[in-house]
Amino acid sequence: MSTITLDGLEPGSRAIIKGFAANGPARRRMAEMGLCPGTEIVTLRRAPLDDPIEFQVRGYNISLRKAEAASIIVEIKEG
């Protein structure tokens, strides 16, 4: 099990959110949208210019910029 940030994941990967690396208003906003520690998040695809990135979480699709995704620490779900 490796610990990395959300922006580094390949499309198709599943991961569990572990926590946030930085403070800031975005952190709260993301949490309210359902990105809490313990939540499963799937990386779907990247925009044509590589940024932002689309994820699936709690049953819906959300897009985050790389910068925001970089502040979310995750653990890849093996298997």
Add this chain to the structure above:
Amino acid sequence: MVQEINIALIGNPNVGKTSLFNALTGSRQHVGNWPGVTVEKKTGERRHQGSTIKITDLPGTYSLEARSPDEKVANAHIMSGHPDVVVQVVDSTNMERNLYLTTQLLDMGQKVVLALNMSDMADARGDRLDLKAFSKGWGVPAVRISATRGEGLEDLLDTIISTFKDRSVPSPAVNFGAEIEGNISEVEAMLRSGGAGGTSPRWTAIRLLEGIEKVEEATADAGLRAKLTAALEGVDRDEVEMDLVDRRYVAITSLLDRTYVRGSEKRSLSDAIDRVVTHKYLGLPIFLTMMWGLFELTFTAAQPFVSAIGLGFEWLAAFVVENVQPDWLASMLGDGAIAGVGSVLVFLPNILVMFLLIALLEASGYLSRAAFIMDRIMTKMGLHGKSFIPMLLGLGCNVPAIMATRTIEDEKSRLITILSAPYISCSARLPVYVLLAGIFFPDNAGTALFLLYLLGIVVAVGSALLFRHTILKSETSPFIMELPPYRLPRLKNTILQMWDRGSMYLRKAGTFILAGAIIVWLLASLPWGVEYGSEESLVGAIGHLIEPFLAPLGFDWRIGVALVFGFIAKEIVVGSLGVLYGAVEGAGLEEAIALSMSAPSAAALMVFVLIYTPCVAALAAIRKETGSWKWTLFSVVYSLILAYIAAFIVYQVGLLIW
């Protein structure tokens, strides 16, 4: 006696709240403005079983605790408006995130009814919900509906009424754990004893603990303030914040685990389309194709209507001039009011078509994909993913461009887009370019036009970057956006939305323009008996007044006057030049201009027209969209200064070259 029930309609964006509102209120709705904010306020009513239900549609929000203007409005309304019942529209296929809002409403002590919308889609997917257990779980009645199919509405209305009559007090859905609940109770008690906290001391206590509300806002009483400040000291706001969010979701998961089973998701069409639409190489061209279509339809397909309206106004003006006595009144109406208002109302078809297309794109879900694709480019330019469409529309007309910025939720990005968009050369300026380029640069007319458009884009992007890094400095605003599944837009709702926005344009622009046109007419006609628009009139006086300022740019008094008229609507510039030179448009005017202007001054004039203050209609749109005179004024001043400097440089350099 007719009973009146006040309800507020709330819900996440994209859940079909508007559909429900339309379905419940039909034509009995009214659109206005929340005081001090640009967000629209919709109210309507519905009779049911002898009661009159008054419905206020709140802006779509994900949470009532965050800091965006939409959320503040929603929160403020519930706290001060005291709705009897809050009806939350929920997307049945996506319940977890939707229920977050519900937990907050319960903390506010509000009676809530859940309208589980899109239940037909949930059924199609094979979802199974134990409605009874679900409603019992948090004590919140839930009704399954499909707003677009009109199903379940009667049930919903019945439930609203019975909830209204129900005397039991709603209880919070979430237990935040011993420590935090302890803190909440403590603060709550203080608020109660001090008579503060409004209808929901618990909610106020929570907001104080999270730091969303300041102690000063909660009460004016110094003693209470001191007590509260002491109690709040040592509370780690960030910890509390995250903890609260976390626990809400824990409660949501627990409720859903007990009562809900999600259907299996096989290959979805929406996802398939997305694979193509956001494809690495095909994504951008698809976007450009959509924009091409939008453009063509707005400015070409709507043309006949534009011509029709134009003809109508011409006829009306002629009729008035012939049949109205006395002469001055005929002139004021014909040359002033009708010509002025007409030149702006002529845009109405373009604007309606644009609004219709944007509403369709929004409802289908494509707009969020467009923002997704364009975000990176836009950010590099100091803008936002959703800024692209307004910028593109600016090529046709700045007014719909400015109004299209509504899709940008982030305040600062939106403001920057609004202030930068006017520099994209709109179609109204084209006649001036064509006229001058034709006279002074006949062999390079095409290139001249191209350069002007390019300059417009450069100025727009440059201004955006300037604003982003100086006066509107902010850390790059986050781009957290939901991408809802693609849906087939409902025609009725889309048309209603188009009409909503279109009629506002009509009202506001109409009043400004009418006033402006009459003023210009007055200036051109006074003192009495003077030849319309000649040197002896007031407008001529003004022209001579500003002439010295315009001399360094190579402009004479006539140009000055034409520019002043251009303030009303840029199309008028060429026509005014015709009036001022006493020449007929076409060969006559061209000769007159060729004689009195030079190549450098012509170039300078084109640049000036490109950049100087947006026309009154655009300013009215800016005023409306920003809700502030300050920024509108800023736009005028900034563009005038920029235009002056640019034209000056062009003229002086031009003198050297030619």
Add this chain to the structure above:
Amino acid sequence: MTESNNKSALISAAMGLAFIAMGLLEMAAVVIDPSVEIMLYLSSGGNILLALVLLFTGVVLLNAAMRFRNGTDGEAFLVVGCMLALFVGLVVSLTLAASATEAYLFGSEDFVDWSLADDFTPAIPMMIPSLAVLLSALRSFRSTAQEPAA
């Protein structure tokens, strides 16, 4: 490669080539003298942007054809390709309708010499096969098709 994939690949390729052809014709119309009568019906008078859009639609459809041969996600590209085809056809039709209105109903001076052929392009009748193909392609998603809402 399955039978139906084969068929789909063929249809996509055929449509794709048709759009590429239309795009090229439109490009040609930019340089060729419009008095060549056949050109009038085959293109809309040399609109570069339209040409690019037509070419691109063709590209998407050809892409779909390729993917049917590989067995990777051809349906998605076919669906989007058909939607694009419909979209383009619609835009062109409405533009034509607008011009017709200006010419016949209003007798605007800009449109005195206008005739139906000026704005007509094969993209308009192409909407019919595009719609047919789209509906049949959508069937492969039917079991989880998103229904109209919002």
